[in-house]
Amino acid sequence: MSTTQTTFDTRLQAVNEADSAQGLLDAVEALAELNDTRAVPTLIQVLGFNNPGAAVAAVEGLIQIGVPAVSPILKKLDGYNYGARAWAIRALAGIGDPRGQSLLLEAAANDFSLSVRRAAARGLGTIRWQDISADKRSDAMLRSQTTLLQVTQDDEWVVRYASVVGLEALALELPEIAPITQRLCQLRDQDDTMAVQARAQWALEKLEKP
Amino acid sequence: MSGVPHNPDGQPLTLSQALININQTADPGLRYYAAWWLGKMRVCSPEAINALLRALDDQTDRSPDGGYPLRRNAARALGKVGQGYDDVLPALIRCLDCDDYYVRETAAQSLESLGEAAAVPKLVALLDGGVAAAVQVEGKPHLVQPYNAILEALGSLGDRTLATTITPFLDHDDTQVRNAAARALYQITGEAQYAERLVKVLGHDQLQLRRAALMDLGAVGYLAGADAIANTLAENSMKLIALKGLLEQQLAQQTDLCQDSRRVMTLMDSLL
Numbered sequence: 001m002s003t004t005q006t007t008f009d010t011r012l013q014a015v016n017e018a019d020s021a022q023g024l025l026d027a028v029e030a031l032a033e034l035n036d037t038r039a040v041p042t043l044i045q046v047l048g049f050n051n052p053g054a055a056v057a058a059v060e061g062l063i064q065i066g067v068p069a070v071s072p073i074l075k076k077l078d079g080y081n082y083g084a085r086a087w088a089i090r091a092l093a094g095i096g097d098p099r100g101q102s103l104l105l106e107a108a109a110n111d112f113s114l115s116v117r118r119a120a121a122r123g124l125g126t127i128r129w130q131d132i133s134a135d136k137r138s139d140a141m142l143r144s145q146t147t148l149l150q151v152t153q154d155d156e157w158v159v160r161y162a163s164v165v166g167l168e169a170l171a172l173e174l175p176e177i178a179p180i181t182q183r184l185c186q187l188r189d190q191d192d193t194m195a196v197q198a199r200a201q202w203a204l205e206k207l208e209k210p
Numbered sequence: 211m212s213g214v215p216h217n218p219d220g221q222p223l224t225l226s227q228a229l230i231n232i233n234q235t236a237d238p239g240l241r242y243y244a245a246w247w248l249g250k251m252r253v254c255s256p257e258a259i260n261a262l263l264r265a266l267d268d269q270t271d272r273s274p275d276g277g278y279p280l281r282r283n284a285a286r287a288l289g290k291v292g293q294g295y296d297d298v299l300p301a302l303i304r305c306l307d308c309d310d311y312y313v314r315e316t317a318a319q320s321l322e323s324l325g326e327a328a329a330v331p332k333l334v335a336l337l338d339g340g341v342a343a344a345v346q347v348e349g350k351p352h353l354v355q356p357y358n359a360i361l362e363a364l365g366s367l368g369d370r371t372l373a374t375t376i377t378p379f380l381d382h383d384d385t386q387v388r389n390a391a392a393r394a395l396y397q398i399t400g401e402a403q404y405a406e407r408l409v410k411v412l413g414h415d416q417l418q419l420r421r422a423a424l425m426d427l428g429a430v431g432y433l434a435g436a437d438a439i440a441n442t443l444a445e446n447s448m449k450l451i452a453l454k455g456l457l458e459q460q461l462a463q464q465t466d467l468c469q470d471s472r473r474v475m476t477l478m479d480s481l482l
Binding site for chain 1: 371399420443445446447450452457461462467471472478479482
């Protein structure tokens, strides 16, 4: 048996045998660190354990593994409880696979949890657009734009901040950015949170550069 | 229905009903809720302020431990809406002598949020006896004075001359009191050594203390702590709030985006 094989098996076992919150967190971090697609089912399982520390580590692990994790996440999604679903959406937002876009659109606009809306808003700007066929790409980008513009009115400052980050990333990929820059100008001048104003100003500076 | 307490289930309270509720004594629950509501809704009309001031002298609403729940809510509300009313400062200062620990705590917090520097001598007086006197009350889950709130208020309202009074509290047994002292000393002296004590707490074993240190560093806007904040083992939501504090402190000094503001935003972006 190769060393890699042994390491993987040992770490997988450690996750299954963890008997404390801290133990689980450490074990999940160690497993995620291997960046091994075989860890995907276990990392997904951890999302449902109601252990926020371990869930964060699992989400980070899934994001690192990236595209190969998407299809298993989507397959399991319907069976998730609310908490696990929220973590899964954060993983999908981080990966940016187009197959997750419709979930992100829904989550950014309507999810109950601000951390999920925040992650989804950021994720809508950083979809892997090149993975969408050329004839469908601009429609997909416009869907992100429409929802992100709506999310700039969220009640929570951090979600509005994330929508600005999402819009900036999206605008860098779009030929026509007037609707985005118009809205960013409004946020820079009128948002009631200084941090959001500043982020909008910075986004505008980046978009104005030739 | 005028004068009758009325708070229909599921119906949002209206301003006129809230004023009726806070001015009656038949139903302490409605009065308690109305006091909270006036603060929450930022109602700062003279009528509301006078009603809240009367509630600070209430004798009717008593908790099993002898506390004054209504006074606590009224003191908190006045911290939100009492700006610009001359009677509020002396009333809140009187609250610092109340038997109820939580009334004293709330009053200290409200005096801080109102920016009432005139309260400093009275707040300092509550530290009499220094660390030796700052012990737990037998049978209660708290110390003899609300030291955290007092030290925090002094950090916001006081100046360097308080350093000798506050410094001994850096060695108090209670971590939260030590943190409050470090935070206050950083605010009144601007010396990094005090903020660095809070940065050290970001590596503490207990999540609750790491979270508290994040909030403290955010509140004082300690820029040099930005990376340590971003790397703390805690929820991204808490780290984002702390970094927002740093960023806004920076923006208050300089409206143009400087290099430091960009650096903090880069960290914030990575935590979304």
